[in-house]
Amino acid sequence: MDSRLRSVGVLLAGGVGQRIGLGRPKQLIEVAGKTIIEHSLAVFQEAPEIDEIVVLMTPGYADRIREIVAKGGYDKVGKVVDGGASRTESTWLALQALGAEECNVLLHDAVRPLLEPRIITECVKALETHRAVNVAIPSSDTVLVAVPAPDGEVIGEVLDRSVLRRSQTPQCFRLSVIREAYERALADPGFASRPATDDCGVVLRYLPDVPIHLVPGSEQNIKVTHPADLRIAELLFQLAATPSISDLP
């Protein structure tokens, strides 16, 4: 009997893309011949470690995703669910859609279309021995803390770069762990006024005894956030399709 836990990839695609400002969800914009969400879908579909995919989509666009799924033959997609008003609300809705059985959950920003299969493999492997796993890369910039000043802001602190990492996705958990963290967060009246910007932040705040193991991410695993990111993503796809000099005959 296969005792391996099932692994579910959750594509968080419930946002509206306000910062990119194109008047429609950015995950439906085409880059390198496919919509951004379709690139993300394809990576999870092709990953042998992934058993099922759940998509959280901007309300009003679920049918568009069902069309993309049917046309592309993404048969691991089990559910398409309406997203919530914030990223954390979309995560919570995904967790509610997942049923009672323990499994691994890989929560991925649908707008990180350049995710490498290697990262999924390493995350699922790490979940064999850790209950929470994140993907991160070193910071190449020096990071400072800005504090208010009478005429704007001044530097309050310059952080030690050697310990700083930039958090990416997928962020991966045993279902029971991420569910408990969210249940505690939602029972805390202070959570709404100081929301988390990612799922690991919820686990760290509400289940501080659960260590969150880090897996190396990648500089290519960008989040398409601002208009220029569309051009950068296009170029990165072109580079990925070009054989490197060492591969040439």
Ligand SMILES: Nc1ccn([C@@H]2O[C@H](COP(=O)(O)OP(=O)(O)OP(=O)(O)O)[C@@H](O)[C@H]2O)c(=O)n1
């Ligand atoms: N209510 C929300 C908001 C965001 N997301 C998803 O979380 C990921 C990261 O969010 P972000 O880059 O902020 O996307 P948007 O919310 O669409 O962008 P913006 O903040 O500029 O509106 C995206 O894949 C987005 O679709 C989500 O599932 N539900």
Ligand SMILES: C[C@](O)(CO)[C@H](O)COP(=O)(O)O
């Ligand atoms: C989860 C995340 O991608 C980690 O870097 C990031 O926090 C999402 O932020 P956003 O403002 O929802 O794009």
